[in-house]
Amino acid sequence: MIKLVNVNKSFGDLHVLKDINLQVGEGEKLVIIGPSGSGKSTTVRCMNFLEEPTSGEVYINGVQLTHKNKTEIVRSSVAMVFQQFNLYPHKTVLENLTLAPIKLQKVPKAEAEELAYKYLDIVGLREKAKNYPATLSGGQQQRVAIARALCSRAKIILFDEPTSALDPETVQEVLDVMIRLVSEKNITMVVVTHEMGFARQVADRVIFMDDGRIIEEGTPEQLFDHPTEERTKAFLGKILR
Ligand code: ADP
């Protein structure tokens, strides 16, 4: 489903990803943890070619991403939910959800709106369809962003710290929506997060990154309860209470 082979990424002289090899299976829920600056965002951004690797290969459903085919493949297969929700402020919730399907995927408007309402139901925001993003709380805006990802019909959804910009009291409502997605067996999720309770609950596998490398991986139990690497232990010691 997603495969990274010897992926390296440099920004100028800064070598931020170092030989990343990683495979994510269809329907798998993968959580990526690690300290700030360790390369988590760059790794997920390489999965949809928001960042193109300096060397190495990225495969989506067996097809190698290239500069030429990335737009087409990513548009149909990979959606992303960011820390900052990136909704269009001058468009309503409904317009935010239907814009890409109508413009890019040529879905008829009525069908796009039907799909939008279906996913608004799933994230619990049907009644906000005609609202503008600024009138919603951060948690609600992020739930709209998740609905938008679902409206793209992509079966791979990348989440980069989706709750990090939220007020503490709205974090759980977003996690709850994500937990609901986990039961969708055909949706592959890659989630960068510091929410260890969530990771423990949903992850099939957790990888720990430090200094541009994957230094440890396993089930949540293996990684959180029995970390073998000193750097993982030190990190978890800091964030697990
Ligand atoms: P994380 O998400 O784990 O905090 P990132 O992948 O965002 O880490 O960043 C890894 C390293 O790459 C950091 O040192 C960061 O400053 C650097 N970096 C990320 N994006 C860019 C960029 N566009 N230009 C230059 N340096 C970058």
Ligand code: MG
């Ligand atoms: Mg990051």
